[in-house]
Amino acid sequence: MAAVAQKSRFGGAFWTVLAWVVALIFFFPIFWMVFTSFKTDADAVKPEHLLFFKPTLDNYLNMTENYDYWRFAINSVITASFATLFALIVGVPCAYAMAFNPSRHTKDVLVWMLSTKMLPAAAVLYPMTFLTKNFLDVFDTHFLVILVLCLINLPIVIWMLFTYFKEIPKEIIEAGKMDGVSTWGEIKDILIPLAWGGMASTALLTFIFCWNEAYWTVRLTTTEAATLSKLIEGNRAPEGLFFGRLSAVSTAAVGPIVILGWFCQKQLVRGLTFGAVK
Amino acid sequence: MASLTLRDVRKSYGDTQVIHGVDLDIDDGEFVVFVGPSGCGKSTLLRMIAGLEEISGGTVAIGDTVVNEVAASKRGVSMVFQTYALYPHMTVYKNMAFGLKQIKTPKKEIKERVTAAAEILQITDYLDRTPRNLSGGQRQRVAIGRAIVRDPEVFLFDEPLSNLDAALRVQTRKEIARLHQRLETTMIYVTHDQVEAMTLADKIVVLRDGIIEQVGSPMDLYERPDNSFVAQFIGSPKMNFFAAGDLTPNAGSILGKDIASNIEVGLRPEHLYVADAANAVVDGSMELVENLGEYALVHLRTASGVEFIAKTEKPPAAPNGSVVSFGIDASLSHLFDKNTGARLT
Numbered sequence: 056m057a058a059v060a061q062k063s064r065f066g067g068a069f070w071t072v073l074a075w076v077v078a079l080i081f082f083f084p085i086f087w088m089v090f091t092s093f094k095t096d097a098d099a100v101k102p103e104h105l106l107f108f109k110p111t112l113d114n115y116l117n118m119t120e121n122y123d124y125w126r127f128a129i130n131s132v133i134t135a136s137f138a139t140l141f142a143l144i145v146g147v148p149c150a151y152a153m154a155f156n157p158s159r160h161t162k163d164v165l166v167w168m169l170s171t172k173m174l175p176a177a178a179v180l181y182p183m184t185f186l187t188k189n190f191l192d193v194f195d196t197h198f199l200v201i202l203v204l205c206l207i208n209l210p211i212v213i214w215m216l217f218t219y220f221k222e223i224p225k226e227i228i229e230a231g232k233m234d235g236v237s238t239w240g241e242i243k244d245i246l247i248p249l250a251w252g253g254m255a256s257t258a259l260l261t262f263i264f265c266w267n268e269a270y271w272t273v274r275l276t277t278t279e280a281a282t283l284s285k286l287i288e289g290n291r292a293p294e295g296l297f298f299g300r301l302s303a304v305s306t307a308a309v310g311p312i313v314i315l316g317w318f319c320q321k322q323l324v325r326g327l328t329f330g331a332v333k
Numbered sequence: 334m335a336s337l338t339l340r341d342v343r344k345s346y347g348d349t350q351v352i353h354g355v356d357l358d359i360d361d362g363e364f365v366v367f368v369g370p371s372g373c374g375k376s377t378l379l380r381m382i383a384g385l386e387e388i389s390g391g392t393v394a395i396g397d398t399v400v401n402e403v404a405a406s407k408r409g410v411s412m413v414f415q416t417y418a419l420y421p422h423m424t425v426y427k428n429m430a431f432g433l434k435q436i437k438t439p440k441k442e443i444k445e446r447v448t449a450a451a452e453i454l455q456i457t458d459y460l461d462r463t464p465r466n467l468s469g470g471q472r473q474r475v476a477i478g479r480a481i482v483r484d485p486e487v488f489l490f491d492e493p494l495s496n497l498d499a500a501l502r503v504q505t506r507k508e509i510a511r512l513h514q515r516l517e518t519t520m521i522y523v524t525h526d527q528v529e530a531m532t533l534a535d536k537i538v539v540l541r542d543g544i545i546e547q548v549g550s551p552m553d554l555y556e557r558p559d560n561s562f563v564a565q566f567i568g569s570p571k572m573n574f575f576a577a578g579d580l581t582p583n584a585g586s587i588l589g590k591d592i593a594s595n596i597e598v599g600l601r602p603e604h605l606y607v608a609d610a611a612n613a614v615v616d617g618s619m620e621l622v623e624n625l626g627e628y629a630l631v632h633l634r635t636a637s638g639v640e641f642i643a644k645t646e647k648p649p650a651a652p653n654g655s656v657v658s659f660g661i662d663a664s665l666s667h668l669f670d671k672n673t674g675a676r677l678t
């Protein structure tokens with residue numbers, strides 16, 4: 056008995072240490088990025104200042120003053136919010152229909168939706184650029200960014216919502232039908248309150264995806280509708296690498312979304328369906 | 334309150350037909366129980382009456398109105414689901430008021446009706462709780478309450494007791510019976526439990542594979558089952574079946590019937606009594622005795638290998654393995670066609 060207990064205690068310690076090591080390895084680049092953001096560009100490349108340097112906020116101040124950080128940030132907020140909103144507006148009725156009134160082809164439709172994610176984005180780069188720039192004249196507009204963000208995330212939104220809706224017992228929806236609730240009432244008074252947790256986590260995840268999206272936002276914008284991804288991309292470039300500045304921009308770009316995720320995580324793991332059925 | 338008329342009601346999913354033309358008349362105020370083994374279509378039939386399943390063929394009329402194309406909520410029916418299907422995010426009060434709110438009932442009237450229903454079901458104290466804070470039995474009452482407040486013409490119950498434990502089931506069964514006496518509303522009740530069917534029903538509808546096997550009062554079904562399926566479904570323990578060769582040589586003369594080879598004889602366990610050789614209809618060697626105090630279930634096997642059960646007041650004194658003879662009152666025997674299962678005479 057004692058031997059077993061000791062062994063398992065040793066095993067526990069081993070795994071704890073291993074977990075920490077792995078976590079630190081993964082976290083280190085991010086830590087280093089934040090760390091570097093407080094160095095000047097010159098210090099950032101000097102080996103003697105690798106660990107010891109005079110911290111400065113210049114990179115951040117510089118960023119808001121010279122690079123118009125807030126404009127990019129506001130664009131990110133606007134495009135991610137509206138794209139999430141529209142994805143939900145389309146996704147909720149769609150997932151509702153498939154979850155509660157499935158047809159023989161519902162499964163095929165779901166798989167088809169997911170298959171749209173299989174097309175490499177690069178493959179349609181030229182048609183997209185050509186269409187939006189020369190033909191539709193929507194290049195570098197909020198409208199385009201919102202539309203693209205919405206569309207590329209829609210399959211995942213629908214899949215997630217579908218899964219959450221599926222967990223709601225069908226009888227509750229049927230009880231609503233017996234009670235004479237309209238389709239809209241069904242969604243508003245029964246579905247949304249019950250799937251609130253799932254919808255919130257879907258919304259949060261979509262918002263994060265939109266915020267982090269770089270491929271399209273970088274390529275379909277120049278200044279007007281450019282998001283934070285574009286700002287990072289822009290700082291990477293012509294005059295060579297300015298690590299201090301780049302780190303500050305990157306930190307400021309991912310910071311808000313990390314904080315948002317951190318604060319929301321607790322609310323998201325709330326299931327409301329408990330107690331509905333035995 | 335209303336009567337119900339089903340005419341040649343059919344249901345298909347794609348090419349598979351599951352209800353094969355059901356004709357049924359339900360009188361105003363009657364308590365009707367649909368009973369049958371699982372997969373017999375009883376729930377489907379109920380859901381078609383409710384308006385939750387499309388009717389593929391035939392007509393369902395409530396009162397004089399054919400309701401095939403009428404929305405569930407406009408049919409004047411209320412349903413109690415097996416899983417209760419309460420709205421988990423609403424209080425008991427709101428659960429019960431929800432349907433009335435949909436038809437724009439004035440708030441004051443909603444309150445009166447919910448309060449009245451809550452009193453009938455003794456759930457007044459729980460009106461502010463959410464379903465998750467209720468026990469299974471209380472949830473069941475709320476589900477019934479939600480059905481009552483809408484003041485329906487027909488109540489539909491879909492296996493409402495199967496999620497309750499045994500003691501609560503008996504009590505709730507009693508309460509449903511009392512509710513029917515009090516409201517005098519037409520009720521249709523689906524169950525696979527023949528005890529619920531026998532105790533609650535004015536009229537039992539026995540279904541098998543989407544076809545009505547027999548319709549009648551509980552005692553009709555018990556005393557004169559139309560076929561061997563109904564005979565073995567109604568009554569507990571099940572009716573014993575014997576071929577001519579399984580019975581004693583003079584069984585035919587005792588029962589007063591000519592037992593040909595295409596005939597099956599049905600004898601209920603509770604009608605068998607220990608008899609002397611002269612009156613014996615069937616002999617069997619005793620394999621097991623279950624003594625329940627008020628009666629005993631004796632499990633036996635005939636020389637030809639057929640198992641049967643006799644329900645006796647006291648367990649036979651003889652040890653296991655000994656042969657015991659049983660007689661029966663000729664009027665209590667049932668004869669069926671071996672091939673079709675149909676009742677003879």
